[in-house]
Amino acid sequence: MQVGLFVPCFVDLFYPEVAIATVRVLEHLGVQIDYPQDQTCCGQPQFNAGRRDDARALALRFCRVFDRFDTVVTPSGSCASMVRHHYGALVGDHPVRGRVFELSEFLVRHLGATNLGAKLEGRAALHVGCHAERELNVGRDTRALLEHVQGLSIVQVRSSEWCCGFGGTFSVKFPEISTVMGRRKLEPMLDQDVDFLISTDSSCLMHLAGMLSREGRTRPRPVHVAEVLATCVEGA
């Protein structure tokens, strides 16, 4: 099975370790992956800002770049949902739409893998991104994968299902609201003094980690699901 790897633009630029972890996990499970180097952005920022012509140009480009794959995997619920859920408004029924999967759902539903042999010692709060949870409904896959991580315990926090407040362009159009939402999200995790904050989405983590480091906090440590799972690979 040759799978196309879609690395969201900001993950490529800011969080290469998340994409590398995704590569290691998929290769560990015997999946052959290819990363088309002409890929850029799915167009979600433009789409969310109401700039549909700009978003359409990027959506058409995305479909062209990934057209040759039967399956496309990405370590982002939000970008996967943009393609699968919202591309209809931009490119109609393009076949690429239905072939894009978020990492957890691909592992659990396509490969049938939940126990990857990953190990991570500590207590963690899990934040399944809103689009992963509500538009793709993959939260249960993420939870199933993490349940099997040796040494890891997922702590239930009051804010588990709340939005982190990132919201793409919302985070800079309404920075004050975005920040307060982030604080409400983080408070119960800080109260419970968890070691890790694990998420399906680096975008949510970018916002929350940005707040934590601004406040000089070193706990909890923000980690992407892919990075947790990649601990199954020797030397990762």
Place this chain on the structure above:
Amino acid sequence: MSRWPIRQVSRDKLGDRALSDKVHKATLHTMAGRAGLVASEPHWEQLRTRAREARVRALDDHDALLARFCDKLEARGVGVTVAKTPAQACEHITRLVLDVGIRVTKSKSLTSEEVGLNAALQMAGVQVTETDLGELIVQLANQPPSHVTAPAIHLSTEDIAHIFAAHLGMQPPAWVTSGEKVDETQRRQLARDLSLHARAHLRERFIGADVGISGANFLVAESGTVVLVENEGNIRLTTCLPKRHVVLAGLDKLIATDADLGVLLRVLPVSATAQRQPCYVSLFADPHPDMHVVLLDHGRTELLHDPELRDLLACIRCGACMNACPVYRNVGGHAYGGAYPGPIGALLMPHLDGQHKFADLPFASSLCGACTEVCPVKIQLHEHLLRMRARLTERGLVRGLGWTLGLGTRAMNRGSNMELASKLYPLGRSVAALTPAGRAWTSSRELPTAPRESFRAWWRRERAGREVRPAVEVAAHPPECAPKPAPPPEPTLSLRDRFAARLAELGPSGESELHLFERGDAALGNASTHWV
């Protein structure tokens, strides 16, 4: 019309942590109750589907239903008027009131907020008394309501005690003014005293009223029924005691049949107040000596003919979307500046009161989709927010980030530009605060540190051009089917425990109902009860 500055207003609201604590507490309480009821209703999703079908049917057949409803009402001597604008509605209702007297009791009506009815009546010398407890509180405090079903959700028991002290001459307990911390029992006692005080105040107004003005939850075309749902009993007193009853309702309240009403009455209280059923449902279907129905258009007909957004008219004003909304919970309803706050308000207000004035509202959302998830009539709220954003942007009604996003789109047209971006980022990061977007981000958050290399650089070095590694069998790691632990054996429960468990299942107030039940039993001199 000047633009509503939601960002600036929100900033002020966010400075008041106590405000968002109050709104969090109340909305999360209702959400938890709702979740419990939904979980105990095995057919919830089917109910939602049927509720949606009922609303869609009503919108499809709107014109025929309106004609039918009007015929039914006229046949039993009820006056019906369609008001195109808020001004027409206010003028007509003012005339209907002044015909009879100057004292009005009013039950909660969001539509009356929408048209500014109270101000219009007061200008004409009419004394208006809001009789819904929450509405009375905000009326006394001279504030607009901040939630569609809980108008005073932004006020604490102590806040209300201060308002009653100032306006109703009630003497609050010393701890309210001293700010001394007290336990929940004392706060509950105060809440009870406040409601009794309000009741005493309202009794007089009820008896003396010349005209009662109500809204409507539904208007059933088939039977010409005006339907009102409530918990306090004030609607019954408002509609039945005064000589004249005036109903003000949006044209969108029409539904086709009594059967549709049955479905909608099952989803409304669960979604609105986390109740399986409301305390009172009033059905006005009989001849009435002096009843008038005023139907408000105010942009609704136009919206009805807008295929993309017509769906917004399916709303039954339960308020679940605002209870679920993390933005609403933090800024409260007043920040939205209109009669309808929260996600549905952000969508409706630009249609009702001007796209320019409320152009920023649809952008004040993180698009988390929590609203869509709870809407009892399945309005895809967050997707409509996206549609509204596109429309407002196309019409040139929003600015901000346009230049940045336009540049981004052009840059993203070539994969190689990503490499350029990765090279420029360390510099860009250090001067980010010079751009408005960068400043907005860095005001409270660090930007990510620049990594040693981008992912694509890593890929080129480590993977590209290499022999593809031999494929391993995909299912090398078969799905781990850890055997599920056997369910614990059903314990044999006493009848009392089973009763208690069932009540807990039924909803958040189950426990107190049990206590009431037991107390009632003891009061009957039957203390040695027959619990088995």
